[in-house]
Amino acid sequence: MAPPPERNLPTVSVTEEEVQRNSERLKIEDEIRSSHQRTFVSHEEAINIAKEINLCEDRVWDLLKKARGNSWVIALFLKQYGNIYGEMSLKLLESLNPKDLIDTGIETLADHLIHSVDLKGDFEEDTFVNYILCPRVYFEMLGAYREYFKGKFSLEEREGFKQNPKALVKWIKENIDLLQSATYYVGFASPKGSFDLRKADSFSRDILFVALARSFGIPAxxxxxxxxxxxxxxxxxxxxFVSKPVEREENIPSGKIRLVRACNCNCRVKAEYFNNFSIGRFKNGIFQTLAYQDVGFEYFGKYFDLPEGYYRLVTGTRLSDGTVLVRVSLFEVKEGQNVDVDIIFREDQNNVENLGSISGLKGLTPLGKNSQGSISLNKNAIIAWIEPDREPSKHLIRELRELAEEMDKINPSVYICVGEDKLTPAFNADFYDGLPQGTIFAVDKAYTCFNSFVSAAKKELRINYPAVFVVDRNNNIRYASTGYKLGIGEEVLKLLQKLSKI
Incomplete structure (x- = not known):
């Protein structure tokens, strides 16, 4: 897959006055944001809360940090219920999506905790937490419904559903009307809303089934x-088969597959579903992509179930110019069989481009806890200039965090540079955790170092941030990118992996 040719668009001229006015507005925005963030639960406060309720300090802090502006609500939930239900209150929160921690209230959390713990029974911990305790089914609005559902059915009815889940399928089929033409799109109605209306589209009805089942102690x-x-x-x-006639409840035969790295594949790219590989099942004349959500590669590295049929595995390697090297392989899954499927990423066979050379990193002064560290180019290195308070730069930092483990294997130098005019009161280099080992932040006064890179590069570079360069151990510039685009971190990692072999 090749992208259209790159075009150089005309630059927009900006006056010094406009630049100054924009910088002042950014500082005001940063002050407003920082003022709000200072109201979040701090690390010290999180540790004290964990000690108060006798729960793991690291786990409590991880949850409260993710909750951000909702952190005091989550903290209050833990204070009220942590001493009573112990670790189970943590497990409930950990079963949620990170976004749920930002906007879920105590009433909802308490409903799901209080009315689930007595359903643990003999279920294994993972089964109970993921398929009974967890309030989240898909992308529906979270709300309190377990106590409500229990009140709508007698104990005898609930036990009957638990002993025979098909009876719950039958109840939903007979009591919830399908309204497929009522909405233009498949909806994610709340379980309580679908129950009260006794009407739903097919997907909302499926969500209702899972919510009811979990409320009655049926893993779903x-x-x-x-x-x-x-x-x-x-x-x-x-x-x-909630959305189909009850009499057609026979299960589709299934087999198991496992994705394995091919022995002859030297590519060390991190495999991520929907990012650089996907699996599609042949159905009704086309391959339909399987919708795995938030599943790490470790899931695919073990045998997992797939319905019987023909499948397509697609992998893609994105190059810096936007070209994608695609590989397609087909395989069949048969009932009761285990199949190993090689996952192979094509590698760029072109030589690494030499964009020019530099004499060093003059003009950089270390910041933060590494302020006494030395700045030198004695091995392959990433040098990036960021605007700390702008979203494009934040995306780059996020990518570097996600790839830190892979980068540490090849151990490049990493320098994150900030222009003196981009330093704001809220910026603190020591707050940037999770980056590749040995990452050093530096201030580039008057952009001396940055300008030396722009002058040395044998390609036209627009002054836009983040600006990312890769330099080899001989001070040759091997990569240059200005302005954010998706996958910069992955491109840099692949290049460093290739340079490490030279």
């Missing part, structure tokens, strides 16, 4: 590949 989920509703019975996931 939306199957990871195609989101069909399932319940756990005798250690096997059974299809509920």
């Amino acid at each position: 989920r939306l199957e990871p590949t195609d989101k069909r509703p399932q319940y756990l019975r005798d250690s096997d996931w059974k299809d509920a």
Whole structure:
């Protein structure tokens, strides 16, 4: 896959007065943001809360840090229920998506905790936490509904559903009307809303099934590949077929596959579903991509179930110019069989481009805890200039964090540079954790170092941030990018991996 040719668009001239006015507005925005962030639960406060309720300090801080502006609500929930329900209150919070921590209230959290703990029974911990305790089914609005649902059915009815989940499927089929033409798009109605209306589209009804099942102590989920509703019975996931006639409840035969790195594949790229590989099942004349959400590669590295049929594995390697090297392979899954499928990423066979050379990193002064560190080019290095308070630069930092483990394997030098005019009161180099080992922040007074890179590069570079360069151990510039684009971190990692072999 090749992108269209790159065009150099005309630059927009900006006056010094406009630049100054924009900088002043950015400082005001930064002050407003920083003032709000200072109201979040601090690390010290999180540790004290953890000690107060006798729970793991690191886990409590991790949750409160993710909760951001909702951190005091989460803290109050832990204070009220941590001493009563112990670690289970943490497990409930950890089962949620990070976004849920930002906007979920105490009433909702308490409802799901209080009315789930007595359903633990003999279920394994992971099964209970992920498929009974967890309030999140898909992308529906979270709300309190467990106590409500229990109040709508007698104990005898709830026990009957638990003993025979097909009875719950039958109840939903008979009591919830399908309204497929009522909305233009598939909706994610709240379970309580669908129950009260007794009407839903097919997907909302599937969400309702999972919510009801979990409320009654039946492990339930939306199957990871195609989101069909399932319940756990005798250690096997059974299809509920809520949106289909009850009499057609036979399960699709399945086999197991495992993705393995091919022995002859030297590419060390990090495999991420939907980012650089996907699996599609051949159905109704086309390959339909399986919708795995928030699943790490470790899931695919173990045998996992797939319905019987023909499948397509697509991998892609994105190059710095936007070209994607695609590889397609086909495989078949048969009932009861285990299949190993090689996952291979094509490698760029072109030589690494030499964009020019520099004499060093003159003009950089270390910041923060590494202020006494030395700045030198004695090995392959990443040098990046950022605007700390701007989203494009924040995205780059996030990518470097996500790839830190892979980068540490090849151990490049990493310098994150900030122009003196970009330093704001809220900027603190010591707050940037999780980056590759040995990352050094530096201030570039008068952009002396940055200008030397722009002058040395044998390509036209627009002054835009973040600006990212890769320099080899011989001080040759091997990569240059200005302005954010998706996947800069991945491009830099692949290049460094290639340079490490030279």
